[in-house]
Ligand SMILES: Nc1ncnc2c1ncn2[C@@H]1O[C@H](COP(=O)(O)OP(=O)(O)OP(=O)(O)O)[C@@H](O)[C@H]1O
């Protein structure tokens with residue numbers, strides 16, 4: 046299976062500093078990939094660089110085989126990006142937010158009935174149907190997050206890219222969000238998210254661990270525990286302090302886990 050997004054030797058420099066160091070990885074279609082790492086390790090920068098919001102200083106990014114670094118406009122419609130901060134209008138209702146996003150992003154020829162039907166489907170999938178006439182500012186954080194996700198889903202992107210979707214959510218709501226993302230996976234969406242939470246890593250397919258701009262691990266949860274020699278994933282952040290980011294990166298590159306990371310997870314489970 047070809048990778049749907051691939052990064053080859055990507056670096057990103059800003060303010061005279063290397064924020065991303067020589068990162069190579071592949072995102073496979075239909076997987077949920079979670080980017081983890083301490084605050085300031087480069088998670089959001091990696092996400093933004095992956096979808097060409099940041100222009101890399103060097104390296105190549107491909108999307109479905111095409112060169113994304115040169116032709117971002119050809120790929121934009123496939124990318125649904127939900128930044129950490131809300132992008133929805135607080136004084137409009139949930140329905141109005143969906144309606145205006147639909148009018149902006151869907152073909153102008155689409156009828157009112159077709160738009161209403163589409164919005165209805167997403168409100169149901171996201172579990173916010175009963176809240177549709179409420180102003181967004183009256184919603185809880187978790188409900189607002191789901192509206193943000195829905196606004197991106199309306200345009201039916203192939204990729205859903207979420208920066209810290211679980212921040213500010215209680216554990217049960219966070220679990221609901223991951224169940225929702227797994228449902229979207231069944232709709233053939235490829236999902237990439239950043240998180241600080243170690244709680245539901247068993248609900249994602251692939252982990253990318255960042256430290257000081259280096260990719261220090263890429264692979265499954267069980268391989269991650271073997272590589273770092275930990276029993277509980279919660280011990281990861283303490284464990285990575287044992288070596289420098291560059292040392293972990295080199296250790297990972299020399300390990301057996303590097304070649305496993307180059308395969309889609311479905312391939313590994315077979
Ligand atoms: N355009 C920029 N100019 C200068 N420094 C930048 C720029 N973008 C990111 N940085 C720096 O790069 C580092 C990584 O930032 P980034 O936002 O990617 O971290 P993060 O892992 O997402 O952190 P958090 O978990 O706190 O969200 C930080 O030190 C940040 O200040």
Ligand SMILES: [Mg+2]
Nearest residue numbers: 088089090239
């Ligand atoms: Mg961030």
